[in-house]
Amino acid sequence: MLAMLLFFYGLLFGSFFNVAGYRIPKQISIIKPRSSCSNCKQTLSASELIPIFSYLIQGRKCKRCGSAIPAFYTWIELLTACLFALAGLLMGWSFELLVALLLISLLMIIIVSDGLHMIIPNRVLLFFLPLLIVVRILSPLEPWYGSITGGFIGFFLLLFISVISRGGMGGGDVKLFGLLGVVLGLKLVLLAFFLSCLFGVIAGYVGMAKGKIKKNQPIPFGPSIVAGSLTSYFLGESIIEWYFQSIGMG
Structure with a gap:
């Protein structure tokens, strides 16, 4: 029901x-x-x-x-x-x-905004930030400081990539990963980043193969972040466990 x-x-x-x-x-x-x-x-x-x-x-x-x-x-x-x-x-x-x-809810809005306008609006992130912090306090990660380390690493990892790529990573992506880190924690936000890049590369190659995307054409990264983040949130622990078992560390 x-x-x-x-x-x-x-x-x-x-x-x-x-x-x-x-x-x-x-x-x-x-x-x-x-x-x-x-x-x-x-x-x-x-x-x-x-x-x-x-x-x-x-x-x-x-x-x-x-x-x-x-x-x-x-x-x-x-x-x-x-x-x-x-x-x-x-x-x-x-x-x-x-x-x-x-x-x-946050990620669905981002799919639309970034997919149509290639923008992740600050207004959307600022609206969800306090709400997600409150509910994450009510349902804390293990360990409890996971949200702090996840938010810190999520933000500064993307900021570092944005700096060295000279704007290849948008400011909205950087702030979004900081927020995602609060929700997912350190381990899962790193997995979300890896999966987002993987999905982004696959989408890019498929788009070029179908002639819908030209070489060096900018494409929105938001939808790939959404796919990677939701996969990490719902399946991340199982993926990590499978990975370590497959390399003999389980």
Whole structure:
């Protein structure tokens, strides 16, 4: 029941995360004006704002002008719902569930903002920072100072890379990894960084192979950070245990 409830709320929040990720980098209010078609600019009715279902019922097109509705937004709604449900299944009713839901919420907004605008807004990070600190205190890492060391290493590792790469790593990425370190701790934030780089390289090569990305073309790193961080959060301990066993240190 908890997973079903969270799936439903994930659909609703996923729709809101689309709005937040699209509007905040453009400094547009997330409350007004109401959502509208990006082509004909007509305000959407309530029946056109039902997550996933409106997209499918309308044949993936605007009812008025017939322009295609980007599937990207629907995938964000579905992904948020699935991740919310997964968190409920794994954590149950606990303070760690709050950590998971806040982390997922932050990362879904970042997928949209960085994917569409190549920006990780400070306003988003500053909003989630105190919330994640509070829930991490309520559900502390082991050892308790793991959040401090994780935040410190996450921030300064990315800052060091940004300096030596002369801006190859964006300031938003640096601050995001500091926040991720608070949530994940030292061990898992390092794994998240490794996985983020791995996913980023794979995405880059696949994009070039399909002709969608040109050589030396900048691509958003945020989606790869999201994939790496969520993989580390949900599966990190198992991955680390498997790795040490595979090299004979388990």
